[in-house]
Each structure stands twice: as structure tokens, then as C-alpha cells.
Amino acid sequence: MYIRGGILITVDKERRIFKDGGVVIENNRIVKVGKREELDKDYLHHSDIVIDASRKIVMPGLIDLHVHMAQAMIRGMAQYVRLIPWLRDYVWPLQGHYTKEDGRISALLCMIEMIKSGTTTFLEVGISGRYGMEGIAKAVEEIGMRGVLGRHVMDTPGYALEENIIHPGLVESKEYGMKEVIHMYQRWHGKHGRIFIWFAPRTPGAVTIETYKEIVSKARELGIGITMHLAEVKEDLEYFKKKFNCKPVEFCQKIGMLGHNVVLAHVVWVDDEEIKLLAKTGTHVAHCPSSNMKLGSGLTPVAKMIKSGVNVGLGCDGGPSNDNYDMIEEMKIAALGQSLINMDPKALTAEEVIEMATIRGAKALGLDKEIGSIEEGKKADIIIIDYWKPHLTPMLNPITHIVYAAQGQDVDTVIIDGKLIMKNRKILTVDEEKILEEAEKRGLNVVKRTGIKPAINWKIVE
């Protein structure tokens, strides 16, 4: 496959941008990167597929470092509440009514949305038994994305100081969760080089210290990653202080959950000392600005973290907290948020934001040798953005245009693992229309089963 012409943003070690570039793919790997006029001689007439990328931007596929796929089908159902009631009264009861087929359809719906806005790899951070992990893994295989599937483990149904607040439909024993991680690891981990299995223990308050330690040691034994939500809201601080007399990152240190195989999500309420500890241990952070802003949680000190040497990636979080899975939009919100909290328009540059959505995300997943940039030898995860549009033309600055002006819908073509997954905005691997119909039916049905009403303050005429 030869991607011909267009502005090529490589995110390679020298951060080269080719004004008129070309990329050659053989099987699932990138074999040549360079100027169009030089590559034309060898590849224009000798490639099976030639993709014309003129008036387009070619860049690495985006990496969403924090996704709840099961929440795609309940978007719009939890509004105007802070995190704990948001979970307790809306999201958990809704998810606690899922069937395995609901979980599979929600995952497909979410993946279609991700692909259509340029995401090629994601970290799913919370699969419970009732969403049907096997069906979800098969859906990732079928649609052709690269996915890291984090499975929940828990042993007590709380969140921080709140006891017994996890919906009975989601409560599981530690043994069940641990067993499924190991079972899924044996069946799926590393399959096609696209599907990976991780631990995603629930938030402190739902997992005992002993179980956290068991997870850490099992993850080390299997050589897999761990992802967990941490210090998302101010209430978490009180929990760690009261229960363990420490700060959130110190708690992670106590249980051994800091290091290169750990992605901590949100990490809003941390101080300078904790940031140093994250940097020193090589622990990664997934920043989810839309979710944090919408729920009034606070905002992660990302600019400070990056300056201190912490690797920070970007995540869209979930349907009822964002409310979409569009990484291009998320990049803009990340940039705006740091300008605002630092009162400094250069706090986080567009270049840094693109790194968060690509190479830094890859590093957090331990996949930076394979993906995250367009370089010879790497796997071909590439997106093509159409800029022949009023909001992107003239293309005076491709870097800031991507972060501040582009939208997910501008993504025209998506290649994952060397395979065309979307062309001219049409998904080639699954039947989008059929999945939308299923999701509509199932989403309405889940909501009906719980009796929860969407928050709309205006008069509804039936």
C-alpha cells in the first residue's frame, strides 16, 4: 500500500513533518517514509493500493488511553452530578442491568465512533463479567482495532469512604475477577499483535490492600499492565488520609502499584511530591479533561507533570462523562484546560498534545516500539485527515489546525495494522448500520429496565 502525497506528520524521533510526503506499507508494517517525488519512482506503479492523500494530513493513529466501552450505550443518562452520585445513582445501576450481548454491542458502537474520529488503539479500563469479556475481545478482533482490555477486579462494593455503593449487578468476588483475567490472558493476550489483556482493579474502597498486592504480583508474573482510577475527586484525598494516613500516590507506592507497567487515570488531586514520585517510578498518567470538567472534579496538572518528566497520555473516558469518544476534540480540550488553569497560553503546546495522543499513549501501553509514530519498521496504524474544508483551509499550520480546528469527522481514512479499516468515512470491517440499530434497541431497553430518566428540564411533548 502506498499513501501518496499530503502533509505527513511523522512524530518520529526528529519530529519531521513532510510537506508532500509518502508512506509505503508492506503487510502490517511501514517500510518506507519520505518525500512523495522520491517514492513515486518506485511505488506509484508497483503498489497494490495507492491512496491519494493530497490536500490531506497523514499522521499516526490516535491512542485513547482511558475508555469505558460499556458506557457508549448510556450516553446522556447521567447529568449535573458529581462523581460519586454519578456512579451510584446512574452509571452503575444502568451498567448493572447489562446483558453480555448489551456489552458486546456497546463495545462495537464505541469502537465505530473511535475509528470514525481517528483512534486506532485504546485502553479499556473496566470490564465486568456481565459485559461478556469474551464477546468484547471477539468484537475487537472482528473490527480490526488494537485494544488493551483491562478487566476489573474487586472484593468489596465501595468507593473511597462510601461503603456498599456498587450496584449488586456489578458486584463480583475477587476469585471470579482474577480467574477471568488469567483465562482471558491465556486465550487472547498478544493475539494478532492487536489484543492485550490487563488488570483494571477497581478504585480504592472496592479493593483490599491484600488483593491489590496480589494483582501487582500476578501482573509482574504475567508481564502485563495495570490500570486504575486514582485521585479523580477531592473526596479521594480524605479517604487516603483517614484510612491510610497518606496521599493517593503514596498509597500506590505502598501496594507496589507504581512503575512502567502502570497507567493511573485522572490523577487530579496530587501535589508536587507525588508528581516527583510518578516521574521517578516511570508511572504513566491518563488525562481525561472533558470528564473532569463535566463532573466538576478538578483538572490534572498536566503541564507540570510533563515538565517534571511524567509520561501523560490522553483519554476520552466514557459515554455519560464526556459525552463522546472523539480524541481530536479531546486534544483541544486538553490544550484549553492547561491554558486556563495555568493562565498561560503556552502551558501545553499543540505539539505536546499531539504527542499525548500518539507516542506518549503508545509508551504508556508499552507499545512505543511498535506504534505511536510513522517510522520505518513500525506497525502501520495511520489516519488521514481531509483538510479541504472551510474550517481547515488554508492549511497554514498543520499542528495547531489538528489540535484547535479539526474535528473527529474530518478523519477520512483509517489504517490499522496495515489494513484499511475505514475509507472515505465508510467502515469496511463491520456493518455500521446494523450495529446502530442494535445499539438503539438495546440502549433504550437497558434504560427502560432501570427506570432511570434522562435529565431534561424542558417540557417533553410525546
Ligand SMILES: [Zn+2]
Ligand atoms: Zn474512567
